[in-house]
Amino acid sequence: MYKKILIPIFAIVFVACNNSSNKETETTADTSNKTTTEDTTHNMTAMTTSVPELPAVPDGARVFFKNLKNNETVSSPVKVKMGVDKMKVDTTGPVVAASGHFHIFIDAEDSLASGVIVPKDSTHLHYGKAQTEADVPLTPGKHKLTLQFADGLHRSYGSRLATTINVNVKK
Ligand SMILES: [Cu+2]
Known part of the structure; x- marks a missing residue:
């Protein structure tokens, strides 16, 4: 189960690292930076929606x-x-x-x-x-x-x- 949570976190870290190295090496790569930002937003959404609430305990359980x-x-x-x-x-x-x-x-x-x-x-x-x-x-x-x-x-x-x-x- 830990995998499920960790994968999006790693994805964000990976994207974030890519983002900063892009800025250093290719200052004109506007389009690729846009895509990276969208990916980051998408991953963050996936992370928050992937933690559902604890289900209720049924009566008599x-x-x-x-x-x-x-x-x-x-x-x-x-x-x-x-x-x-x-x-x-x-x-x-x-x-x-x-x-x-x-x-x-x-x-x-x-x-x-x-x-x-x-x-x-x-x-x-x-x-x-x-x-x-x-x-x-x-x-x-x-x-x-x-x-x-x-x-x-x-x-x-x-x-x-x-x-x-x-x-x-x-x-
Ligand atoms: Cu357990």
Whole structure:
């Protein structure tokens, strides 16, 4: 998904660089400069329209751990089956109403506020290929696992589409 946003930005930077070098080398190239300006405007429009609003969460929508109960004792890697009601599980990229992908937070937040982009790090795992199952390696001991649903741009759907449990990982 990052590609979608980055491409127009790179295009603008590229065009901007071209523009300045044109001025230095060809002061009479009026027509080519005009075209460049139009391209820049076009790209900026494309950039602003390519970030749609976060879709609303449908009534009754929720996420849940299909195969794990709170305080369950498990072995690592922990098989996690992710469930969602009233939402479609999709890949990253397009922002589609009533659709998104799962994230698992390890010993992190109980949920991220609506619209906040889920970080990509060792404690915030993304399942952007529409996965509904994961094998999560965990060290022995107690861990908090949060399931968080987010849209195609990794923007959290908030606490209504998050759930948290604790698990005890065997040695
Ligand atoms: Cu994500």
